[in-house]
Amino acid sequence: MFKQITILAPGLLGSSLAMAIKDHGLADKLVIWSRRAETRVKCVKKLICNAVEDNIKDAVCGADLVIICSPVDVIASIAQKTIPCLKEGCIITDVGSTKSLICRNINAVVSRHVTFIGSHPMAGSEKSGIDAADSKLFLGKPCFVTPLVETPESSLEILIKFWSELDMEVITTTPEKHDEIVANISQMPHLLASVLCSYLAAKDSNWKNFAGNGLRDTTRIASGNPELWKTIIEQNSDEILRAINGFENELQSLRSAISNNEPFEILNILERGKKYRDRLRS
Amino acid sequence: MFKQITILAPGLLGSSLAMAIKDHGLADKLVIWSRRAETRVKCVKKLICNAVEDNIKDAVCGADLVIICSPVDVIASIAQKTIPCLKEGCIITDVGSTKSLICRNINAVVSRHVTFIGSHPMAGSEKSGIDAADSKLFLGKPCFVTPLVETPESSLEILIKFWSELDMEVITTTPEKHDEIVANISQMPHLLASVLCSYLAAKDSNWKNFAGNGLRDTTRIASGNPELWKTIIEQNSDEILRAINGFENELQSLRSAISNNEPFEILNILERGKKYRDRLRS
Numbered sequence: 001m002f003k004q005i006t007i008l009a010p011g012l013l014g015s016s017l018a019m020a021i022k023d024h025g026l027a028d029k030l031v032i033w034s035r036r037a038e039t040r041v042k043c044v045k046k047l048i049c050n051a052v053e054d055n056i057k058d059a060v061c062g063a064d065l066v067i068i069c070s071p072v073d074v075i076a077s078i079a080q081k082t083i084p085c086l087k088e089g090c091i092i093t094d095v096g097s098t099k100s101l102i103c104r105n106i107n108a109v110v111s112r113h114v115t116f117i118g119s120h121p122m123a124g125s126e127k128s129g130i131d132a133a134d135s136k137l138f139l140g141k142p143c144f145v146t147p148l149v150e151t152p153e154s155s156l157e158i159l160i161k162f163w164s165e166l167d168m169e170v171i172t173t174t175p176e177k178h179d180e181i182v183a184n185i186s187q188m189p190h191l192l193a194s195v196l197c198s199y200l201a202a203k204d205s206n207w208k209n210f211a212g213n214g215l216r217d218t219t220r221i222a223s224g225n226p227e228l229w230k231t232i233i234e235q236n237s238d239e240i241l242r243a244i245n246g247f248e249n250e251l252q253s254l255r256s257a258i259s260n261n262e263p264f265e266i267l268n269i270l271e272r273g274k275k276y277r278d279r280l281r282s
Numbered sequence: 283m284f285k286q287i288t289i290l291a292p293g294l295l296g297s298s299l300a301m302a303i304k305d306h307g308l309a310d311k312l313v314i315w316s317r318r319a320e321t322r323v324k325c326v327k328k329l330i331c332n333a334v335e336d337n338i339k340d341a342v343c344g345a346d347l348v349i350i351c352s353p354v355d356v357i358a359s360i361a362q363k364t365i366p367c368l369k370e371g372c373i374i375t376d377v378g379s380t381k382s383l384i385c386r387n388i389n390a391v392v393s394r395h396v397t398f399i400g401s402h403p404m405a406g407s408e409k410s411g412i413d414a415a416d417s418k419l420f421l422g423k424p425c426f427v428t429p430l431v432e433t434p435e436s437s438l439e440i441l442i443k444f445w446s447e448l449d450m451e452v453i454t455t456t457p458e459k460h461d462e463i464v465a466n467i468s469q470m471p472h473l474l475a476s477v478l479c480s481y482l483a484a485k486d487s488n489w490k491n492f493a494g495n496g497l498r499d500t501t502r503i504a505s506g507n508p509e510l511w512k513t514i515i516e517q518n519s520d521e522i523l524r525a526i527n528g529f530e531n532e533l534q535s536l537r538s539a540i541s542n543n544e545p546f547e548i549l550n551i552l553e554r555g556k557k558y559r560d561r562l563r564s
Contacts, residue, residue: 122493142493185489186494190500191536194536194552195551197555197556198536198552199532207463208558209451209563211467211562214471218474218475218502218503219559219562220500221496224556225556226552226555227549229552230552233540237541244537249481254526255523259523263516266515269476270476270480270511271508272480273476273508276480276482276483277502280497
């Protein structure tokens, strides 16, 4: 599908993506750039690409598709560094879990000879780094693609086809709508898990030995990398705060219903929650 | 270990318990009482016991151990009905996930010829009923046993041995301490999942198609039976409200940190949460 794809800054997502691209035969040549020598050595050992570069400009030279897989706070600066070296017609995208700020910052600096379109494959894990890479990480998962009104239709189609070829279900929306949706269905739920664990950490440390599967499942994502999540919060703070406020209002309703001994209102909230959960795809 | 064990009102827990007792050979005779004809037929078909009774007094007659597996709000009244029919020295227990109110109510009516001691095996599922029964449900899970000061040591030892034989890890504590612990590590987390789903139910219904594993895991327990959970809340409302308040204070800290753009405080909460979660046993 592409003569050359270049992946920049592979962590869990980037290295899993390299493996998936190889498995699906989507690139004649797959190049990886990492600033860390240790990661470059692992990429070679794991045979997940055709070339590994320590110079970012060499890495993107000749690429038809460049995918930035770094933490969200450095995506725009990596893009800015590489844009002058990209060949005419190159598509550049990213896998960051926030979109508005990234798309705004990159589109302010992008040249006419290339196209930037944001992506967010909703695949991940509480684990991180190349050692946890998994070529099947993307299978059947949703992937947001966030074009702007001025994005050329042809480039958008190519990018949608790329993610679809990896068996992802592509959703096209604006960066702003993406950020609202993801704050609600992913980032705020993650933060609730973190806050729950942070709250319980102040309790008797023996209690955690009594925890059942419920607490374990509910809090799994709280094991995610705090540094990565801090930058995600910073990049999408307005939508996350709105989602937290909405959740808190609902929690207040339950609290009042319990305080005031209102069984029908308690049941109402529990039933609404169950109905929603039962309809989540497995 | 016992000549006769009688299980009253088997749902998921009671029928799983019957299967586990059979597997471990803990009773010469296992009797089940259910008020529902459909459940009695299933008990016979599944061969999970030696006798099925539709009369509760016949079911408990001759038992050395009686285990009440009904929803928490009817445990005390079932106990009260059966106590006059129990043989001298019988131990009666339950599997309810609240303990203070149940232990208080039953000990107010228990006769001297038998001993009631509350139990709470921390095993369960978002599923319910005999069709979801699983003989391995209890393996390696915690089980609370909540004696009172006046509980005879010999009866307590027998009950602890019973749960231990099912490969459960027994924790002995007061009913009140149990309720505090479980409100924090089980009931409040369950309610957060319900409230999160209830909140999301009011959003665009397409959003749930974009959910990743994070939301799915975080909210799995929200599929639990609302009627059962409503009664659990009613029976342990004080401790649950205290736990919700504690959680809300922590959530407020995160919200302030985000609003005021305090990266170190955000990181602090995320790191405290990760450290706690990483130490939860798998």
